[in-house]
Amino acid sequence: MVNSTLVVTLYVNPMTGNDTNTGSRLSPFKSLTRALKVTKIPTIIHLESGTYNASSGEVFPLIIPRGVTVVGNEANKGVGIVISGSGEYQSPSFGIQNITLLLVDNASLLGITVTNPSAKGTGIWIESAAPTLSNNTLSNCGREGVFTTGTAKPAILDNIFVQNTACGLVMAGHSQGEVRRNVFQRNPLGIAISDFAVPTIANNKLSENRTAIALSRNAQPVLRQNLIINNTQGGLLVNGNAVPDLGNSEDPGDNIFCDHREFDLYNATTQKLVSVGNQLDSSLVKGLVELLPINPVAVNTSYSNSSTESPPQKPSLSPCPLLTSPELNDHWAEAFIQALARMDLIHAFADGSYQPDKPMTRAQYAAMVAIAFNPFPKIPSPDFTDVPKDFWAYSAIQIAASGGFVGGFSDCTFRPDRGVQRLQVIVSLVNGLRLPAVDSGVVDVYSDRHTIPDYARTAVATATQRGIVVNYPDPKVLAPLRLATRAEVAAMVYQALVAIGRTSAIKIIRNS
Structure with missing residues (x-):
């Protein structure tokens, strides 16, 4: 009996292959065209x-x-x-x-x-x-x-x-x-x-x-939890008889529109649109649009130094299992860590522990931001001399580095096992996410503000204003040069996801 589910695997290499080869790993074709001529169902072409x-x-x-x-x-x-x-x-x-x-x-x-x-x-x-x-x-x-x-x-x-x-x-x-x-x-x-x-x-x-999304004729897309920012003309343009689904009371839109020159939402039709639970600048909403708020939810955290609340967003959590490490029980960062675990963005060590109070290494941090933010490559991936291709975090470091989240040293090393400072995490998140700068005077909330290097004051202020900075147990002590613990990094990465609208803020009630 023939197994109809057998998968055929072919390999193509335009540099070393030849279309007279067999298409195996050791004898690859030169062209995808050749591989497609001999495909069967199902086939994987590498x-x-x-x-x-x-x-x-x-x-x-x-x-x-x-x-x-x-x-x-x-x-x-x-x-x-x-x-x-x-x-x-x-x-x-x-x-x-x-x-x-x-x-x-x-x-x-x-x-x-x-x-x-x-x-x-x-x-x-x-x-x-x-x-x-x-x-x-x-x-x-x-x-x-x-x-x-x-x-x-x-x-x-x-x-x-x-x-x-x-x-x-x-x-x-x-x-x-x-x-x-x-x-x-x-x-x-x-x-x-x-x-x-x-x-x-x-x-x-x-x-x-120029414009993020344009609708015409009878289009009726469903728009949910999109981050629509800094487009030179505008966010959503609606023409013809198009009617976008921008949320309802049971399923709010949770789209964020900001930093547009002409409009966040422009309804050029004659029919009224209803927007429920989206973040919009009402002065940049044009045409017949009814703006309805999302139902009130708790959105702030006791450990954030932000003076303003982040916009409420629906959690984008998947049914991934919680971490069961006993050391997380009643830990101040447990909610952040478990939320990231549900989102499948962090995992326990092989022994089942998370080790929240241990310093996080530069390699671990690169792996976390690569997974959490999946950044678009802004620069060519650097070739760090101390990160071989078989290193466990090689791909993550390449992604995080090309995405602007991490960098190396002047001797072309990355030093993956070195601890990452709290200041480095803060500056990394602001730069990697390209958050708009705010006045550096915001750092005056910290009692140890004199320890912040001049080059980083604006980044720290920006992260503070956006609610990314997390200080425990004293919200007024930044401790920028101290090595960041795995718990602190998890909390700040989670808060960064909140800041860009990827998930909802966590309300934590501190026991007195």
Whole structure:
């Protein structure tokens, strides 16, 4: 009897492969085009680092068929594994299009960079299919990174859409599906939704675009827990007969809009929109919009030095198990640590302990911020001489460093086992998250403010104002140069997630 679930695995290396090879790990193909010609169902195709273009033997458009998964490097969003090219595709809905990839049925693309250099070119086309796009980078496409149409129902998860000529993502036709935890940055339009599309857009970050989200025709997307900030023109533009779901009393929107020049929300239609539980500047809301608040919830923590409360957000907790380490019982940071555990952002040591009062190492800190914030790479990953590729935190350190959260020393070392200072954690979170600076006078709340180096005063003030700084047991003692404990780092990372709208603040009642 033949096992129909046997998975075929093929390997492609544009640098060392040859299309006359067998496609095994030791004898890889040179082109993805060749691998796709011999695919069976199901098949996993592993792409090694390099550029996959016409010069390396690719014939575009590349069609990823049903049951095929193309995998690069998900940990770094496909950096260094680039599919670049364009070919004509006859779309049943939109006629001839210039596209790089067509994803059919339930195909998957994981950890790849896709770019279409052609004018009006699309990186990935999805038509009446339900593929998965995860941990990819869509950049420098001549028109948009991804276009969905027909009855498409994709899962678009944890991708980066950056510097595409017209738009990061277009959803047209009767598209549905989920768009979650993606970053849309430096596109004229982050997301455009049109026709009768009704996708769920949740937990995404849209910043530095001209307009973050534009709706037209009869689009009816559901928008939840998105961070929509610092777009040069505005946040959400609604045209035609579009009606976005911006929350209701049982399921508030929890979207954050801020730092826009012209509008947070612009309703250019004649029908009234209702916004429930979203953070909006009422002076930047245009058109017929009724703003309703979320039901009151407790949002502050006794250990935060912030003078203002962070906006209430629904917890984004998954059903991950709690840590069972006895040392956490009645510990001042237990709520923060367990909340991060539920979000699957921290884990216990092999012996089941968390060791909250021990200093956190630089490697442990890099691993935590890499997982918690999954930062977009801002600089090339440095090559630290004391962090070999088989080091347990190598990938995390690369992600945290390229994302601007951590750096090395002048001798090109990282010193992963050295403890991280409280000040370093504070400055790291402010710089890595690119939080807007505030007046440094805020640090006057600390009795030991004279110990804050001049270069870090603004960052400390910013973190204090945003409620990130956590001091225990005395809120007025910053102790910036002391090594941070694992509990303190967990608390500050959690508060940083609150500050950017990723989760809700924790109310802690201190026992007297």
